[in-house]
Structure formats: structure tokens, C-alpha cells
Amino acid sequence: xxxxxxxxxxxxxxxxxxxxxxxxxxxxxxxxxxxxxxxxxxxxxxxxxxxxxxxxxxxxxxxxxxxxxxxxxxxxxxxxxxxxxxxxxxxxxxxxxxxxxxxxxxxxxxxxxxxxxxxxxxxxxxxxxxxxxxxxxxxxxxxx
Amino acid sequence: xxxxxxxxxxxxxxxxxxxxxxxxxxxxxxxxxxxxxxxxxxxxxxxxxxxxxxxxxxxxxxxxxxxxxxxxxxxxxxxxxxxxxxxxxxxxxxxxxxxxxxxxxxxxxxxxxxxxxxxxxxxxxxxxxxxxxxxxxxxxxxxx
DNA sequence: TAAATAAATTAGCCAAGGCTAATTTTCATG
DNA sequence: CATGAAAATTAGCCTTGGCTAATTTATTTA
Ligand SMILES: [Mn+2]
Ligand SMILES: [Mn+2]
Ligand SMILES: [Mn+2]
Ligand SMILES: [Mn+2]
Numbered sequence: 017x018x019x020x021x022x023x024x025x026x027x028x029x030x031x032x033x034x035x036x037x038x039x040x041x042x043x044x045x046x047x048x049x050x051x052x053x054x055x056x057x058x059x060x061x062x063x064x065x066x067x068x069x070x071x072x073x074x075x076x077x078x079x080x081x082x083x084x085x086x087x088x089x090x091x092x093x094x095x096x097x098x099x100x101x102x103x104x105x106x107x108x109x110x111x112x113x114x115x116x117x118x119x120x121x122x123x124x125x126x127x128x129x130x131x132x133x134x135x136x137x138x139x140x141x142x143x144x145x146x147x148x149x150x151x152x153x154x155x156x157x158x159x160x
Numbered sequence: 161x162x163x164x165x166x167x168x169x170x171x172x173x174x175x176x177x178x179x180x181x182x183x184x185x186x187x188x189x190x191x192x193x194x195x196x197x198x199x200x201x202x203x204x205x206x207x208x209x210x211x212x213x214x215x216x217x218x219x220x221x222x223x224x225x226x227x228x229x230x231x232x233x234x235x236x237x238x239x240x241x242x243x244x245x246x247x248x249x250x251x252x253x254x255x256x257x258x259x260x261x262x263x264x265x266x267x268x269x270x271x272x273x274x275x276x277x278x279x280x281x282x283x284x285x286x287x288x289x290x291x292x293x294x295x296x297x298x299x300x301x302x303x304x
Numbered sequence: 305t306a307a308a309t310a311a312a313t314t315a316g317c318c319a320a321g322g323c324t325a326a327t328t329t330t331c332a333t334g
Numbered sequence: 335c336a337t338g339a340a341a342a343t344t345a346g347c348c349t350t351g352g353c354t355a356a357t358t359t360a361t362t363t364a
Contacts, residue, residue: 027321046342060322062343067320079329081335109278122270131263134253137299141292143285148285155281171351192311204352211350223312267332281362 026125029095030054031064032073035084036092045082098124101136109141110153170269173239174198175208176217180228189226209229242268245280252286254297 024032034053038045051061073088084092095108102124106116127135142149168176178197182189195205213220217232228236246268271279286293290294 025320046341047343054195056321057323058342059324060343064321066343106275106278109271109275109282111274111278115272115274118277119270120270123267126263126266126270128255128259128263128266130259131250131253133300133303134250134255134296137303138253138297140299141296145292148289152278152281155284156277159277159281169350190311191313200351201353202312203314203354208351210313 022092025035026122027064028068028071028073029091030121031061031068032084032092033095033099035082036089036096037060038108039057039084048123089108095124098127098132102127104139105135107150108139110149110156168235170266171208172212172215172217173235174265175212176228176232176236177239179218180233180240181224183228187301191226191271231256239268242271242276245276245283246271248283249279252283252293254293254300 031054033051034050035045038049038053041140047058047061047065050056050065051058054061064079065074065076065082068074068088072085075083075085097119100118103116106119107113111119170239175194175198178194179189182193182197187191191202194200194209195202196206209218209220209226212218212232216229217235219227219229243264246264247260250263255263267270
């Protein structure tokens with residue numbers, strides 16, 4: 017049986033998610049890019065990359081490039097999906113962009129598959145129901 | 161002006177929330193109670209209590225009791241509210257209890273006031289709209 | 305009230321995940 | 335193709351927040 021229960025830390029998830037995005041958009045993910053993009057020092061990124069390699073999430077040749085393994089990519093995709101669904105959700109509710117960004121970046125690491133699916137369905141419903149969204153936003157303005 | 165921007169760590173918030181709950185339900189919060197309730201060693205709790213005292217969130221006399229300051233209580237109340245609203249939300253969506261517990265315990269530390277209010281309004285709306293909830297749950301079952 | 309038990313604290317340890325400064329390797333460019 | 339700049343790594347440090355084992359203080363009970 018494949019070991020499947022190993023939850024990754026928030027930091028590991030953030031790194032993998034960002035590495036995947038960089039590869040997707042630029043074709044590669046250098047230490048310097050990851051560092052800039054996460055707002056972290058290059059030294060810290062080098063350390064983490066070493067760890068991600070040791071744990072089998074990336075393959076890394078010193079002073080050379082960086083590639084996601086199957087497992088690393090699968091985690092990256094999963095966290096990316098959680099990120100998108102939560103972003104979608106808070107955007108639908110009309111939360112301001114800067115706050116959506118911060119909230120999602122934290123919450124995405126604490127969502128079970130069930131909660132994720134429930135919120136996904138909720139978003140589908142909300143999207144196709146603009147009057148409902150209006151009622152919610154009105155109710156928000158009243159309560160403050 | 162009062163310093164108001166000092167975000168507390170997740171750990172600090174969890175401790176304060178639990179201390180407040182213990183005081184509310186048992187009248188006091190001993191180190192041993194906090195430890196048992198958070199699943200953490202007594203030694204670790206003693207350390208954190210020292211820190212919470214140093215930072216002005218509790219007042220603590222060695223080998224004696226523990227009391228929340230105004231500021232500590234205010235943080236505890238705020239995190240308690242986030243906890244309740246998120247719990248409410250996931251319960252409404254029909255997520256299983258054990259998962260609700262875990263998810264909420266993590267997510268509650270990453271919710272801005274705006275997101276919180278939006279979700280609160282959403283819950284009001286969902287509560288008074290059982291057919292909507294049904295549609296969401298149906299849509300959930302389909303999609304899996 | 306003395307002894308046993310419970311609670312709290314201290315001492316010393318560890319891993320995660322950051323940082324800066326110094327060094328090494330690679331790359332670009334004249 | 336030599337050299338300066340850019341990228342990456344290493345070394346050494348720090349804080350947070352856990353842990354166990356040993357000790358100290360408070361409380362209960364015989
Ligand atoms: Mn994140
Ligand atoms: Mn993310
Ligand atoms: Mn929590
Ligand atoms: Mn909580």
C-alpha cells in the first residue's frame with residue numbers, strides 16, 4: 017500500500033504550490049524566483065528545497081534546476097485547488113481582494129476534502145443565484 | 161493610541177480561547193486543565209502561561225492561579241466567535257463533526273473581520289432557507 | 305500533622321522554519 | 335575567454351512551541 021496519510025506542513029504546501037505555478041507560467045522555478053515570489057530569503061528557499069528533495073517532493077541538482085515529482089505535483093495540484101475554491105468563495109461574498117488573499121493563504125491548509133466539496137457546491141449554487149448574493153450583502157451592511 | 165495591530169499566533173489564540181472556556185465552565189483554569197484540554201504537556205503549558213503573562217494576556221502567580229486580563233479576554237472572545245461561526249457554517253453544509261472540529265480549529269486563525277461577517281450573513285441566509293441547503297447537498301452528492 | 309499524592313515548575317532537549325553574511329558556482333558580456 | 339554580476343549554497347544564528355525527567359510546592363488523607 018502507498019503511504020497516503022502524511023499531511024504536509026503549511027510551509028511545504030506553500031512552497032509546492034508556488035513551485036508548480038512558476039513552472040506552469042514560466043516553464044521553470046529557480047530558487048531566486050521562489051524566494052521573490054514567497055517573500056523569503058534565497059537561503060531559506062535553498063534549505064527547504066533540500067528538504068523537499070529529501071522527502072521526495074522535488075528532484076533537485078545542486079546549482080541546477082528543480083522539478084516536481086509525481087507526489088509533489090499531486091500535493092501542489094490539491095493545494096492549488098483548495099486555494100482557488102476558497103478564493104472563489106470569498107470573492108462571491110464580496111470580501112475585499114487584499115483580505116481574500118491573506119485569508120485564503122492561511123485557511124487553505126486547514127480544509128478537509130469534505131469541507132472543500134461542500135464549499136464548492138455552495139459556490140455553484142451562489143453563482144447561479146444573484147438575488148441570494150444580494151440578500152446576503154444587504155444583510156451584511158445592515159449588521160454593521 | 162493603544163497598540164491594536166498585534167496579531168497573535170495560532171498557539172496563543174488557542175490557549176486564550178481554551179482558558180476562557182475553562183473559566184466560563186469550571187470557574188478556573190489550572191495548568192493541568194489547560195494541558196489536558198489541549199492535549200499538551202503540563203510543562204509546555206507552564207511555559208506558555210509565563211509568556212502570556214509577560215505579554216499581558218493573563219496574570220499568573222506561581223503555583224497559584226491564572227486570570228485573563230482585559231486584553232486577553234478580548235482576544236479570547238474574538239477567537240471564540242470565529243470558532244462558533246465557522247462551526248456553524250460547516251455544520252450547515254453537512255460536514256461530519258470530526259472534520260468540522262479539525263478544520264475549524266485550524267481555519268479560525270486565518271479569518272479577517274470582513275470574511276467573518278460575510279460568512280455570518282451567509283449562515284443567517286442559509287439557516288432561513290432549507291430548500292437552498294437541500295439543493296447544495298444534492299449538488300454535492302452528484303459531484304462525487 | 306506527617307506522609308503521600310497531585311500540581312506546577314525548572315532544566316535541558318528537539319525540529320521547523322525563518323534570517324544574514326560569507327562563499328561558491330554559473331552565466332552573460334565585452 | 336576572462337571577468338563581473340547573478341544565482342545558489344553554506345555556516346551560523348534565532349524564535350516558536352513542542353517534549354521528558356527531575357524537582358519543588360500545594361493539597362489531601364491517614
Ligand atoms: Mn498558504
Ligand atoms: Mn495558496
Ligand atoms: Mn485553533
Ligand atoms: Mn477554536
